[in-house]
Amino acid sequence: MSRRLPPLNALRAFEAAARCGNFTRAAQELFVTQGAVSRHIATLEGWLEVQLFDRGRHGIRLTSAGQSYFASMRVALDQIEHGTRQLQQRSDERLLRIKVPPTFAIRWLIPRLARFHALHPQVDVQITTSHKPADFDRDDVDVSIHSESRPPTGAGFRLLFRETLLPVCAPGLIDRDPPLREPADLAQHALLCSLNRPQDWPTWLAAAGTQGIDGNRGLKFENAAMAYQAAAEQLGVMVALLAFVRDDLASGRLVAPFDLRVPTEGGYFMAWRADRPVPKRVSDFEAWIAAEAEAAEDHPL
Numbered sequence: 001m002s003r004r005l006p007p008l009n010a011l012r013a014f015e016a017a018a019r020c021g022n023f024t025r026a027a028q029e030l031f032v033t034q035g036a037v038s039r040h041i042a043t044l045e046g047w048l049e050v051q052l053f054d055r056g057r058h059g060i061r062l063t064s065a066g067q068s069y070f071a072s073m074r075v076a077l078d079q080i081e082h083g084t085r086q087l088q089q090r091s092d093e094r095l096l097r098i099k100v101p102p103t104f105a106i107r108w109l110i111p112r113l114a115r116f117h118a119l120h121p122q123v124d125v126q127i128t129t130s131h132k133p134a135d136f137d138r139d140d141v142d143v144s145i146h147s148e149s150r151p152p153t154g155a156g157f158r159l160l161f162r163e164t165l166l167p168v169c170a171p172g173l174i175d176r177d178p179p180l181r182e183p184a185d186l187a188q189h190a191l192l193c194s195l196n197r198p199q200d201w202p203t204w205l206a207a208a209g210t211q212g213i214d215g216n217r218g219l220k221f222e223n224a225a226m227a228y229q230a231a232a233e234q235l236g237v238m239v240a241l242l243a244f245v246r247d248d249l250a251s252g253r254l255v256a257p258f259d260l261r262v263p264t265e266g267g268y269f270m271a272w273r274a275d276r277p278v279p280k281r282v283s284d285f286e287a288w289i290a291a292e293a294e295a296a297e298d299h300p301l
Helices: 008-020 023-030 034-048 064-092 102-119 183-188 200-208 224-232 242-251 280-297
Strands: 053-056 059-062 095-100 124-129 143-148 156-168 191-194 219-221 237-241 262-272
Touching: 008 023, 008 034, 008 064, 023 034, 059 064, 095 102, 095 280, 102 124, 102 143, 102 224, 102 242, 102 280, 143 280, 156 200, 156 242, 156 280, 183 200, 191 200, 191 224, 200 237, 200 262, 219 224, 224 237, 224 242, 237 242, 242 280, 262 280
Parallel strands: 095 124, 095 143, 191 219, 191 237
Antiparallel strands: 053 059, 143 262, 156 237, 156 262
């Protein structure tokens, strides 16, 4: 026997309007026009052959029949929402949602990710990139990894690696004129950096004791991954994070023209929610990425 149910879109419009007490706010919540909400409710009243709202000059008000219907509809929709959330949570047990900056994803995480998948093939990884750390109360993520000048607050966290600055460039740039033999020679070369890290060049130049070189001049890119590529294409000298150029230095794709490496107070931290039990997929990822970071740091160049 088939169910005799009213139009479901009309039910959603009625529940939203009754809860909001206003057709306009209901329309905003449902991403439709006020006229659409009004038509849906008129359709529902016609289908039920019952008036659900009194419409006056100063707004709408539920009739007694509307109040009774709203109470039953709200219970039914709450049960549907609860069942949906339970089903999604069971599906989410396999999904690991990670939020990281673009450069960290491109130059550090993605080259290593196959090893995590080999160890945990049952985990589906979803990566989103942003320069803003996650707000675990608002963002749909399990793990956030970001550069911080100090340990993050409001979540569980662990340090992955500290930041060490060093200039790098393409090998071909070393052999060109003007020369690049000492830090003062940087005055004759384009300085490459990320817009998100404006202090990296001034910090390194100050440690090198150079005079008269403006660390804020040169070519600036939206993210450091673009600046690293520009360095490989011989556009200039990039102030790099050692963790992101280890492979390039080992392969010879990039070279470090100077020996000076400048550690900073900053570091890359992994953070997760600490106000609830940590899912196994998160703890597995934490153990794996900590081991990867340690292994990389144990092989200095």
